[in-house]
Amino acid sequence: MFGLSKADTRLFLIVIGLTLFAPFILNPFPEGSELAQFNAGYPDLMQRFLIFGIFAIGFNILFGLTGYLSFGHAAFLGVGSYAGVWMFKLLGMNVLPAILLSMLVAGLFSVLVGYISLRRSGIYFSILTLAFAQMSFSLAYSVLTPITGGETGLQLSANDPRIFGQSITDAGTIPVPSLFGLEMRDSFQLDVGAWLFTFNAGYYLCAVFMVLAFYLSIRIFRSPFGMMLRAVKSNQQRMTYTGLNPKPYTLAAFVISGMYAGLAGGLMVAMDPLAGAERMFWTASGEVVLMAILGGVGTLIGPVLGAGFIKYMENIVSKINDNILHQWFSFLPDGLEDVVVAIIYPFIGKGWHLTLGIMFMLVVIFLPGGLVEGGQRIGGWIGRRFGKGGSSAEAAAKPDAKSSPAE
Amino acid sequence: MGILEVKGVNKRFGGLQALGDVNLSVKENTVHAIIGPNGAGKSTLLNCLVGKLIPDTGSVTFDGQSVLGRKPHEINQMGISRVFQTPEIFADLTVLENVLIPCFARRDGAFRMHAIEQVRHEAELVEQAETMLADVNMLGKRDFHAGSLSRGDKRRLEMAMCLVQQPRLLLLDEPTAGMARADTNNTIDLLKEIKAKRDITMAIIEHDMHVVFSLADRITVLAQGTPLVEDTPEKIKGHPKVREAYLGEHQ
Numbered sequence: 001m002f003g004l005s006k007a008d009t010r011l012f013l014i015v016i017g018l019t020l021f022a023p024f025i026l027n028p029f030p031e032g033s034e035l036a037q038f039n040a041g042y043p044d045l046m047q048r049f050l051i052f053g054i055f056a057i058g059f060n061i062l063f064g065l066t067g068y069l070s071f072g073h074a075a076f077l078g079v080g081s082y083a084g085v086w087m088f089k090l091l092g093m094n095v096l097p098a099i100l101l102s103m104l105v106a107g108l109f110s111v112l113v114g115y116i117s118l119r120r121s122g123i124y125f126s127i128l129t130l131a132f133a134q135m136s137f138s139l140a141y142s143v144l145t146p147i148t149g150g151e152t153g154l155q156l157s158a159n160d161p162r163i164f165g166q167s168i169t170d171a172g173t174i175p176v177p178s179l180f181g182l183e184m185r186d187s188f189q190l191d192v193g194a195w196l197f198t199f200n201a202g203y204y205l206c207a208v209f210m211v212l213a214f215y216l217s218i219r220i221f222r223s224p225f226g227m228m229l230r231a232v233k234s235n236q237q238r239m240t241y242t243g244l245n246p247k248p249y250t251l252a253a254f255v256i257s258g259m260y261a262g263l264a265g266g267l268m269v270a271m272d273p274l275a276g277a278e279r280m281f282w283t284a285s286g287e288v289v290l291m292a293i294l295g296g297v298g299t300l301i302g303p304v305l306g307a308g309f310i311k312y313m314e315n316i317v318s319k320i321n322d323n324i325l326h327q328w329f330s331f332l333p334d335g336l337e338d339v340v341v342a343i344i345y346p347f348i349g350k351g352w353h354l355t356l357g358i359m360f361m362l363v364v365i366f367l368p369g370g371l372v373e374g375g376q377r378i379g380g381w382i383g384r385r386f387g388k389g390g391s392s393a394e395a396a397a398k399p400d401a402k403s404s405p406a407e
Numbered sequence: 408m409g410i411l412e413v414k415g416v417n418k419r420f421g422g423l424q425a426l427g428d429v430n431l432s433v434k435e436n437t438v439h440a441i442i443g444p445n446g447a448g449k450s451t452l453l454n455c456l457v458g459k460l461i462p463d464t465g466s467v468t469f470d471g472q473s474v475l476g477r478k479p480h481e482i483n484q485m486g487i488s489r490v491f492q493t494p495e496i497f498a499d500l501t502v503l504e505n506v507l508i509p510c511f512a513r514r515d516g517a518f519r520m521h522a523i524e525q526v527r528h529e530a531e532l533v534e535q536a537e538t539m540l541a542d543v544n545m546l547g548k549r550d551f552h553a554g555s556l557s558r559g560d561k562r563r564l565e566m567a568m569c570l571v572q573q574p575r576l577l578l579l580d581e582p583t584a585g586m587a588r589a590d591t592n593n594t595i596d597l598l599k600e601i602k603a604k605r606d607i608t609m610a611i612i613e614h615d616m617h618v619v620f621s622l623a624d625r626i627t628v629l630a631q632g633t634p635l636v637e638d639t640p641e642k643i644k645g646h647p648k649v650r651e652a653y654l655g656e657h658q
């Protein structure tokens with residue numbers, strides 16, 4: 001189906017299913033219950049899962065296939081965001097032109113950055129991309145203030161021309177991003193017993209783009225172009241003596257991943273029309289590297305898992321505070337309760353970075369293939385444990401590993 | 408005029424004269440062996456032919472066109488393939504993919520953006536690659552990770568990668584180094600077979616005299632960067648200068 005192999009089709013359908021039903025899946029705990037704070041099914045966070053998923057999928061096309069580790073990809077996301085907001089300011093509040101221009105501008109910028117950075121490989125390439133991103137950040141923060149809004153960021157205002165829309169609504173407010181009238185913040189809520197599920201227009205727009213982005217990445221992975229990118233990673237010398245020029249291949253991968261980042265930036269401002277320079281800061285570039293490595297570099301689904309995992313930690317684990325911990329462990333004797341809480345405390349709330357760091361180290365040391373490898377091992381274990389019946393479970397756990405020798 | 412003409416090539420590495428006034432003419436459809444002791448400059452000469460090194464002076468022409476100043480991939484696209492002294496393969500890819508890549512390179516040139524088409528739908532090229540693998544007795548290992556192959560298999564794979572491009576000139580740098588006797592004989596048979604099947608010119612660097620005398624139509628002896636003599640295998644065998652400079656060590 002879709003021109004994909006059986007295993008890839010299955011993986012693709014699973015991703016579509018998960019994306020479609022995420023508002024249910026991510027809200028497993030009833031409203032008001034103690035565990036409700038672990039629910040991630042609210043629009044803002046779900047949008048983030050998808051947007052960073054797209055960012056990581058694109059990053060993985062460069063890093064996973066060619067092995068070129070860019071430390072500056074957030075710059076493309078940032079540039080895409082600014083371009084998107086400018087479309088809202090100049091043209092109107094329809095999200096499609098904004099998203100398209102985000103991709104286009106990020107693509108053009110990545111041609112420039114890629115062309116220069118790819119003159120070097122290995123650590124020097126990484127440093128060059130990092131330098132570019134930090135340069136972009138500094139420019140956006142100071143010199144380019146008229147274009148970027150500087151410290152405060154680029155925002156919509158009632159004085160924007162919006163030649164194909166209104167500068168200001170009849171109600172006297174700044175209009176919000178919409179898709180042919182459908183406002184991105186529109187939501188539909190479904191009450192099922194104690195559960196509350198939210199279906200948000202913006203989320204489903206992101207979902208459409210994420211599914212398309214994922215599909216394109218499968219196609220690229222299985223294409224002759226994708227094979228050449230893996231050849232770049234494997235042996236550039238053999239490539240040149242085989243009559244192939246690795247440079248344009250690598251640059252193409254760089255620009256494609258830059259456009260994915262631009263798409264992510266465009267979607268970000270389509271959800272919330274505000275762009276700030278901090279989006280280009282080096283930590284943002286580092287985050288997408290973590291996402292790819294945590295999920296599984298060079299695998300299809302890994303980067304999406306990594307992005308989801310990190311965003312979940314950032315938004316959920318960071319909200320657990322000591323009060324909540326005391327509640328959880330109130331069944332323990334008082335003294336012991338305090339000790340347990342004191343031990344766990346550094347790992348939650350603001351300490352979520354510590355948890356993430358430890359997770360990351362564990363993954364790099366014990367699961368070099370990331371969460372995807374973890375899934376495969378568990379699948380394999382279940383398969384061995386439960387004999388024949390488990391073999392299909394194993395196949396399901398590693399749908400992208402079977403037909404992809406690259407892993 | 409040979410298909411490959413090397414004239415007055417010099418190459419220095421700092422104070423070391425690696426190649427000194429090398430002249431070489433390889434006739435079309437022959438096997439030309441280059442022999443010489445370690446450090447004689449054989450690999451350096453080969454590197455000058457494929458664009459890896461640029462000679463300080465002199466000219467190198469292939470089929471009447473100069474190769475100097477061209478990039479390695481451009482030289483390959485002219486019809487020159489090369490087997491390395493230590494096998495250069497795509498270790499992270501499967502055996503089949505290793506052979507498919509040169510098939511694509513031959514059909515599509517140095518760069519072509521096939522990002523949506525699927526490799527498995529390219530039936531013609533896959534068949535071409537599989538036929539090649541069958542020719543080198545490696546079809547059974549088509550889905551193996553190339554990096555996991557034995558050294559001998561890696562060599563054969565690299566050879567297959569070069570041959571599938573159907574080059575007009577094949578350069579081989581010690582193609583049987585590190586091979587067991589049986590594998591060496593297989594390689595000789597393979598090269599002979601290739602030679603018999605179609606028009607191809609080979610320049611081969613080899614220490615193994617058995618290989619050289621089984622295959623070569625002409626032999627150039629290189630010593631300290633300069634050709635000593637060039638002649639037919641029979642003449643070379645008996646040549647006093649050669650015995651002294653080189654063969655003596657091996658017999």
Ligand SMILES: Nc1ncnc2c1ncn2[C@@H]1O[C@H](COP(=O)(O)OP(=O)(O)OP(=O)(O)O)[C@@H](O)[C@H]1O
Binds near residue numbers: 423447
């Ligand atoms: N890149 C380089 N830089 C400096 N010196 C080099 C370089 N490449 C080769 N040499 C030197 O040039 C000389 C010729 O080397 P070359 O590799 O061509 O010899 P060879 O005939 O292939 O020997 P072998 O039989 O050991 O492969 C050697 O002395 C070598 O040390």
Ligand SMILES: [Mg+2]
Binds near residue numbers: 449
């Ligand atoms: Mg050598």
